[in-house]
Amino acid sequence: STGSAQTNPEKNDVEYLTPVSIGTPGQVLNLDLDTGSSDLWVFSSLTTSSQVNGQTLYDPTKSTTANQLQGYTWQISYGDGSSSSGDVYTDTVTVGGVTFSAQAVQVAKTVSSEFTSDPANHGLLGMGFGSINTVEPVAQKTFFDNIMPDLDLPLFTADLKRSAPGRYNFGYIDPSAYKGEITYVPVDNDSGFWAWTSPAYAIGSRNFGNTTLKGIADTGASLFLLPSAAVSEYYGAVFGAKYDRSQGAFTVPCDASAPDFTFVVGDHGATITVPGNYIKYAPIDDAGKTCFGGIQLDTGIGFSIFGDVALKSAFVVFNGGNRTIGWATK
Numbered sequence: 001s002t003g004s005a006q007t008n009p010e011k012n013d014v015e016y017l018t019p020v021s022i023g024t025p026g027q028v029l030n031l032d033l034d035t036g037s038s039d040l041w042v043f044s045s046l047t048t049s050s051q052v053n054g055q056t057l058y059d060p061t062k063s064t065t066a067n068q069l070q071g072y073t074w075q076i077s078y079g080d081g082s083s084s085s086g087d088v089y090t091d092t093v094t095v096g097g098v099t100f101s102a103q104a105v106q107v108a109k110t111v112s113s114e115f116t117s118d119p120a121n122h123g124l125l126g127m128g129f130g131s132i133n134t135v136e137p138v139a140q141k142t143f144f145d146n147i148m149p150d151l152d153l154p155l156f157t158a159d160l161k162r163s164a165p166g167r168y169n170f171g172y173i174d175p176s177a178y179k180g181e182i183t184y185v186p187v188d189n190d191s192g193f194w195a196w197t198s199p200a201y202a203i204g205s206r207n208f209g210n211t212t213l214k215g216i217a218d219t220g221a222s223l224f225l226l227p228s229a230a231v232s233e234y235y236g237a238v239f240g241a242k243y244d245r246s247q248g249a250f251t252v253p254c255d256a257s258a259p260d261f262t263f264v265v266g267d268h269g270a271t272i273t274v275p276g277n278y279i280k281y282a283p284i285d286d287a288g289k290t291c292f293g294g295i296q297l298d299t300g301i302g303f304s305i306f307g308d309v310a311l312k313s314a315f316v317v318f319n320g321g322n323r324t325i326g327w328a329t330k
């Protein structure tokens, strides 16, 4: 089988939401497909009502194919401090025309304010590795794990775009979606993430250094989080850039000329370039004078995060069959 689903950016591309049908008859929720986590959880009829704010709710009692996993629970927290928790059902789930009939659907009973505050986000569909699924007493498989054996090819691709709809494809590679060759590199999934290492990076027209970037490809993260050496070098090249302690982040003048950030993929010279404009991420003031930086520090995480700012500059193949990640320009 193969499948294809359009994904739609929220304001400032903070996340990309994809329609997912759950249950019989289908209840369509817009979910954040997230390669940085491995729980499929949804706002539901069981979610504490004071924590619901316009989201579409999955109601298992309205689905003839829903079955509760009695006594199973889950609790997840994300890098930004947000969290959610609840109970577990199985039900039929369809994404981009690909269906798995007994998918674990984690229904939220509680969600943190970051989730409550966004009516457009109805939950997450994790596409990381199963080892980090939070369901107790038995971890559940991700949607991708479940459909992989039926896919023509054991992979999915992410084609995110800046402030425009993008696409997740399942089981096939669309040759019209990228230019040149796809360069594949090994993934170390011991952490449960799509972790890989870039051998070097360059800022603007400067020469490549020899500092590697060890990071994860995370479609659920908005920004490009890098080590302080890379971040300082980058913003050192942007006139007027500064670290704003009140924001806890680097900002740049929205009218500054910002250099590209290029990272190497593999050892045959392939590279991906993040346009400087993507790093003038979003205005933080009404005048549109100061912009939030799309590159920020990865301090405290232990690895870098190739989030949407980096991913939307490429066509990315997540191959679960041989555990590689492929990068191509587009």
Ligand SMILES: CN(C)c1ccc(C(=O)NN)cc1
Pocket: 015, 032, 034, 035, 036, 037, 078, 079, 080, 082, 114, 115, 121, 218, 219, 220, 221
């Ligand atoms: C609050 N929301 C919508 C989040 C969505 C995704 C993530 C995340 O770290 N994914 N890898 C965090 C928070």
